[in-house]
Amino acid sequence: MKPVRIRRTIFASQVVEEITDIWCQWRRQKLPLYLFLAMCFNLVVAPLVYAATSEQLSRSQSWGLGLLGLTTLGLSIYLFFVMFVPEKF
Numbered sequence: 001m002k003p004v005r006i007r008r009t010i011f012a013s014q015v016v017e018e019i020t021d022i023w024c025q026w027r028r029q030k031l032p033l034y035l036f037l038a039m040c041f042n043l044v045v046a047p048l049v050y051a052a053t054s055e056q057l058s059r060s061q062s063w064g065l066g067l068l069g070l071t072t073l074g075l076s077i078y079l080f081f082v083m084f085v086p087e088k089f
Helices: 012-028 031-052 059-084
Strands: none
Touching: 031 059
16 A cells, blocks of 8 residues: 555645734733643753752652642742732732
């Protein structure tokens, strides 16, 4: 049997349209972007936690502990700004 190859041409206008659509949705919805960035940053934090505990914690526990630390840090920064700049909130 001969493999069937489907060739699709992608036009530059389609690419530009998709990029502008993604850009518009990103500007309206910030929470998914923040969650994605936190998860990416946790990819750096979790191995550091895993190495700092000399492998006494499992990888999932290190991931959770890193995510908990990031959440605590984010909440403390948010509360700091709410206390000192209350008129914006």
